[in-house]
Amino acid sequence: xxxxTQSPKYLFRKEGQNVTLSxxxxxxxxxxxxxxxxxxxxxxxxxxxxxxxxxQKGDIxxxxxxxxxxxxxxxxxxxxxxKNPTAFYLCASGSGRASGTYNEQxxxxxxxxxxx
Amino acid sequence: xxxxxxxxxxxxxxxxxxxxLSCTYDTSESDYYLFxxxxxPSRQMILVIRQEAYKQQNATENRFSVNFxxxxxxxxxxxxxxxxxxxxxxxxxYRTESGGNTPLVFGKGTRLSVIA
Numbered sequence: 454x455x456x457x458t459q460s461p462k463y464l465f466r467k468e469g470q471n472v473t474l475s476x477x478x479x480x481x482x483x484x485x486x487x488x489x490x491x492x493x494x495x496x497x498x499x500x501x502x503x504x505x506x507x508x509q510k511g512d513i514x515x516x517x518x519x520x521x522x523x524x525x526x527x528x529x530x531x532x533x534x535x536k537n538p539t540a541f542y543l544c545a546s547g548s549g550r551a552s553g554t555y556n557e558q559x560x561x562x563x564x565x566x567x568x569x
Numbered sequence: 570x571x572x573x574x575x576x577x578x579x580x581x582x583x584x585x586x587x588x589x590l591s592c593t594y595d596t597s598e599s600d601y602y603l604f605x606x607x608x609x610p611s612r613q614m615i616l617v618i619r620q621e622a623y624k625q626q627n628a629t630e631n632r633f634s635v636n637f638x639x640x641x642x643x644x645x646x647x648x649x650x651x652x653x654x655x656x657x658x659x660x661x662x663y664r665t666e667s668g669g670n671t672p673l674v675f676g677k678g679t680r681l682s683v684i685a
Contacts, residue, residue: 484670493578495660495677503670511672543614547670557604558673560614 456480457561459544464566466531466538474529474564476544483548485527486558489513490541499542502527531566539568571596573663575676582651583684589636590646590679592661600666603637603644604673608658617659620644622666648681656683 457478466472484503488496498511502521516535531538547558572595582588605617620628620637636645662673
């Protein structure tokens with residue numbers, strides 16, 4: 454089945470450690486996105502990529518890094534510079550209007566990151 | 570920058586009744602897309618309904634319909650014949666039509682409870 458997978462589902466990090474969250478899609482979408490969800494805050498954009506080997510910072514990019522070496526993969530690294538990384542992280546992908554999906558974004562199941 | 574406001578942090582509705590969730594947005598653009606996403610306790614984001622700004626007709630999807638007032642920049646969601654499975658967080662989201670696969674801008678969400 455086509456879709457978006459995120460791993461792991463739960464992730465625990467010690468203070469000062471970098472961790473990488475995986476996001477893979479087999480929908481052949483050009484664009485991929487990372488959002489962070491905190492209670493009462495909605496979803497906030499961390500990074501997004503409209504094409505392979507290119508990405509842009511979102512509203513809360515500090516302390517995070519990404520790469521987009523393959524169309525189907527968009528991993529997110531949470532670095533030790535991120536002061537408060539405990540949150541729920543959602544990855545999404547989307548295609549252009551020509552595909553008929555009206556710029557809809559499809560979401561993965563999310564990763565819950567907890568800092569110990 | 571565009572902003573999306575959901576003024577009702579929590580709402581409740583009796584089973585089989587109708588409820589309306591409010592959403593307003595701020596933009597200087599004339600072409601854009603609006604979405605309502607549902608996030609049940611599983612935390613999987615599910616697209617409920619979408620609206621293109623150039624369309625005057627309000628979108629409907631079974632028991633879900635919107636009241637799109639472009640001049641007022643309002644995009645409310647009406648859920649008819651509410652069911653227990655409708656209980657979830659609901660997010661209103663905006664997306665510009667220009668610039669390719671741009672990210673979504675989300676409101677902070679409305680938590681809907683359905684009372685049996």
